[in-house]
Amino acid sequence: MARKLFIAGNWKMNLSVETATALAAELAARVSADSSVDIALCPPFVYIAAVRRALDGSVIATGAQDVYHESQGAFTGQISPGMLLDIGCEYVIIGHSERRHTITPPEDDCIINRKLLAALGSGLKVILCVGETLDQRQQDQTESVLDKQLTDGLANLASPSAATLVIAYEPVWAIGTGQTATTAQAQEAHAFIRSRLAELLNPDVASAVRIQYGGSVKPDNALDLLSQPDVDGALVGGASLKAADFLAIIDAGRTITSSAQ
Numbered sequence: 715m716a717r718k719l720f721i722a723g724n725w726k727m728n729l730s731v732e733t734a735t736a737l738a739a740e741l742a743a744r745v746s747a748d749s750s751v752d753i754a755l756c757p758p759f760v761y762i763a764a765v766r767r768a769l770d771g772s773v774i775a776t777g778a779q780d781v782y783h784e785s786q787g788a789f790t791g792q793i794s795p796g797m798l799l800d801i802g803c804e805y806v807i808i809g810h811s812e813r814r815h816t817i818t819p820p821e822d823d824c825i826i827n828r829k830l831l832a833a834l835g836s837g838l839k840v841i842l843c844v845g846e847t848l849d850q851r852q853q854d855q856t857e858s859v860l861d862k863q864l865t866d867g868l869a870n871l872a873s874p875s876a877a878t879l880v881i882a883y884e885p886v887w888a889i890g891t892g893q894t895a896t897t898a899q900a901q902e903a904h905a906f907i908r909s910r911l912a913e914l915l916n917p918d919v920a921s922a923v924r925i926q927y928g929g930s931v932k933p934d935n936a937l938d939l940l941s942q943p944d945v946d947g948a949l950v951g952g953a954s955l956k957a958a959d960f961l962a963i964i965d966a967g968r969t970i971t972s973s974a975q
């Protein structure tokens with residue numbers, strides 16, 4: 715089955731309302747309407763509405779970087795799936811490695827699973843991030859770590875609700891470090907993830923789910939990474955903050971898509 719490549723920019727805690735809307739407007743102006751790849755921008759919560767307006771009329775979707783699992787109530791500081799939908803958000807990143815490892819208190823697979831079920835249940839499309847640390851890779855635990863993150867993160871998910879699911883494989887040691895997984899390492903991890911999805915969900919869902927690679931994706935490595943058979947897109951951090959770099963990564967996706975047709 716042909717999976718449409720999906721390039722998403724994770725802006726993390728960067729930009730201002732002015733620079734965020736300017737970047738979105740520049741991308742909207744330069745991405746053609748018949749985009750053969752899916753594209754999304756994930757700004758900080760407070761800029762999503764302004765970015766959405768700057769993207770009006772373009773094919774670029776918006777996403778959030780996190781969400782809370784409750785729908786409303788006394789949860790000071792939290793944002794619900796319904797609120798994200800309300801401001802035109804289509805996607806949400808859940809379980810990003812910085813939320814699992816850097817921000818305190820860290821999120822575990824149980825919290826991530828609650829968020830994922832709530833988000834998918836409300837109609838948001840989820841990008842679930844998984845990935846091993848350097849230590850875990852060196853100790854040959856990559857597959858067992860991915861296995862646990864998928865098994866626990868996707869617990870109680872009925873296959874039909876998984877139709878819009880996206881997985882982002884982001885080796886923690888490659889995020890923001892300039893150190894990218896080799897194409898072979900990426901393909902191997904992606905193939906493993908797809909095989910586990912077939913067991914946890916079902917083979918049809920597994921072959922339809924898009925698996926993005928994330929971790930220092932740049933214009934000069936995007937083509938090689940996106941050419942791998944199980945790499946269906948990229949979750950881009952640093953390089954998504956520069957219009958020229960993000961556009962070059964989108965172009966790499968388009969090149970692959972057109973050469974496959």
Ligand code: PGA
Binds near residue numbers: 930951952
């Ligand atoms: P990076 O971040 O591209 O800056 O490595 C990727 C991510 O964290 O999603």
